[in-house]
Amino acid sequence: MSIAHSLGERIAAFTAADLPDEALRWARIGVIDTIGVTLAGAAEPCARIARTVASPSDGAALVLGSRLRMKPSDAALVNGTAAHALDFDDCSNTLGGHPSAPILPALLALAEENHACGLRFVTAYVAGFETQARIARAVNFHHYDKGWHPTATLGVFGACAASAHLLELDAAHTATALSIAASFASGIKANFGTMTKPLHVGHASRNGLVAALLAREGFNAGDEAFEHRQGFFNVYNGAGHYDADAPLAHWAEPLDIVEPGIAIKQYPCCGSTHPAIDAMLMLVSEYGLTPDQVEAVVSWTHPRRLQHTNRPQPASALDAKFSVQYCVARALAQGRVVLSDFEGDAYADPAIRALMARIVAEPDPQADRQPDHFGAEVVVQLRDGRRVSKRVARAAGRTSANPLPDERIEAKFLDCANHALTPGASRDALGMLWRVDSLQDMTALTALLETGLRH
Structure with missing residues (x-):
């Protein structure tokens, strides 16, 4: 059985029952942090340019920090770019990059269009997080040192897996989506320090979502996109520089979002x-x-x-x-x-x-x-x-073993959200995000983020 199909089986089988309380807590924190930095990043030039190029449409997905709505793939591109615009989004030791920014913009847009509940949203997020982390274990840190930007080259698989999960694709269709995503993987570190770095993230978020949508409609792809002699591992890392067994070993034991966990940034820089x-x-x-x-x-x-x-x-x-x-x-x-x-x-x-x-x-x-x-x-x-x-040895908040206290997480969110929302709306959004997994419909969140805008 191919790596893509084995991963597809694990992703499709993953349910809310597989989420321990710790995972739910860290998922809430990841969502809080990502929504906050996206609201703050929405006014940055790179996000504004991406919004202009994407153009509004009759889609259902909100462009955060605005009242514009687009089709989900375009909203994922713009919100993904905004999420990474300030380089203030969360990090992952395993990924060697930023785990949530590629996943959540795609997932939020898709959840809004499908009126998904908060628990489905969070479960899909953790499934995507786990997928990209396991693939990262196969290729890092040679992949990182080689010059790839793992947030994008691996984040596309996280966005794809999360989207496939929310769409309730079966194992075979999820495997196809991952194989499509393997041809979408891109992002080089030579573009760090420019607008193109956050664009990597928007591109990965959109492409992961598009891969899942294509697979749902019957698009096909190679069965061995990862392990083929001209597949992802050999092309991106090279022979002898990856561990093809790592993506499937110890899946969710423990979940990567729990250990080593999400690193929440205290400072808006690399x-x-x-x-x-x-x-x-x-x-x-x-x-x-x-x-x-x-x-x-x-x-x-x-x-x-x-x-x-x-x-x-x-x-x-x-x-x-x-x-x-x-x-x-x-x-x-x-x-x-x-x-x-x-x-x-x-x-x-x-x-x-x-x-x-x-x-x-x-x-x-x-x-x-x-x-x-x-x-x-x-x-x-x-x-x-x-x-x-x-x-x-490690910056404060770098792993779940040395987490930032809740008050610092909340202060960061409010500081970021207040760039786009009224203070009252920022506080209301924070309260809603702490219970995101209990929401009946994710449109309740996006409605608040739209009506609470400063202008």
């Missing part, structure tokens, strides 16, 4: 900068550091993460999101890193630029002794001769 930000903020808090006290800073990041974050002279707000030098400078200068740091020409602030000149980013010399690649160390040389440092 997750690879977060441990260094945490380390600098700890030093600021512990020693009362100010920029005028600092002679020099060395930020050590795992080489895998430094490849796309060593940007000493960011040339745009998007570029600054991937500059560990810029992010560490902001943390030192103001004791926080917030959305406004990546808006307009904030990246060109002369005081921050002057501070960045004292910050050097280097490969972590202890990288080969670290259990994973999510840590960082910041070393600060002070003008009074002291040298202080802080090492962070």
